[in-house]
């Protein structure tokens with residue numbers, strides 16, 4: 233009995249220790265750790281791997297149930313001869329992006345770095361170079377923070393068990409799937425994950441963010457050994473930010489921000505009734521990897537409005553590029569980034585360091601507000617440029633001065649005027665006079681200096 237109790241006590245002690253190893257921090261400490269990211273608001277996501285060659289979705293292996301043998305041709309031919317990481321960094325910087333998150337490994341299992349733990353890596357292709365190292369250095373040289381995306385899923389690793397997404401899943405034959413899975417050992421795969429993540433967070437300098445992807449019905453925290461993995465991450469890079477896809481949503485310190493994908497949330501996302509840090513990830517055209525024939529590219533106006541909308545709800549935008557198999561960003565990507573940059577060049581003060589505006593400011597129709605809590609300036613984005621004036625409800629007496637953000641040109645308050653018949657006036661509103669023609673910016677922004 234005594235022995236049993238002792239054993240129990242040891243188990244609890246052990247469990248206690250395990251928990252104690254996930255670093256504790258106060259809400260203020262977390263806010264401070266996340267400050268650079270919260271202020272940055274805009275980052276570049278980058279999905280790049282062998283799937284750039286078939287050029288028809290990064291899930292092509294799963295979608296078309298391609299065998300290892302048939303997928304091998306991409307590996308043998310992979311040679312992105314036009315890869316110029318300095319160009320990527322220049323384009324990200326000019327677009328106004330402050331951080332960069334690249335797929336170290338996506339679900340196909342191919343590694344963009346010289347990993348000791350696999351042969352399935354870029355340095356074994358005809359290309360031979362460690363792309364991850366080069367691009368991380370190039371980004372940092374431009375002052376852009378570097379993060380890695382790491383796929384928890386791996387369709388190449390022999391010990392990763394088959395599941396609903398796996399390209400080798402036998403159709404309608406659960407018995408066959410079970411018997412194949414008996415030959416696979418997720419323990420070994422877990423060790424592989426841990427080794428690789430350790431490698432990535434040890435040999436590549438300061439890594440500001442890690443983006444794990446993803447947990448689902450068959451696989452979650454147990455399959456990834458998420459808690460243990462996260463402890464390793466926090467130990468190796470104590471300041472790192474971690475997304476919420478390790479399936480540790482209920483664990484204290486198990487994630488730093490939530491990640492709505494391909495949609496903008498209706499309002500600032502909450503967990504247990506509290507607003508949480510968030511970042512939506514978005515594509516230009518639907519897929520993440522380079523997709524030659526995809527036609528549904530978003531317009532510059534949509535992309536810029538999306539960035540503004542994220543910030544207006546207190547969130548970040550991680551906007552994805554899918555470089556070609558030759559290693560460059562194609563003309564569509566280049567022009568989309570250029571359009572973002574043209575707008576950001578003059579209007580970034582309404583993005584960087586900004587967040588959702590205080591509730592007391594009622595948003596006029598077809599507009600979005602952002603707010604800089606440090607300077608207390610309020611930014612009115614005219615998503616749909618109105619005719620001749622803009623009416624701000626309940627704003628009378630609150631605004632000292634108004635100007636266009638892109639050129640600091642004054643915008644006058646309208647008192648009694650022909651712009652607005654008496655019958656349309658509502659008490660307390662403030663009316664601003666606008667030029668009839670929209671200024672030469674995709675979305676015009678008015679900077680309001682408050683009383």
Ligand code: GLC
Nearest residue numbers: 279290291445446493513520
């Ligand atoms: C999804 C997809 C993946 C993409 C990711 C980005 O989970 O599996 O292809 O990398 O979202 O958020």
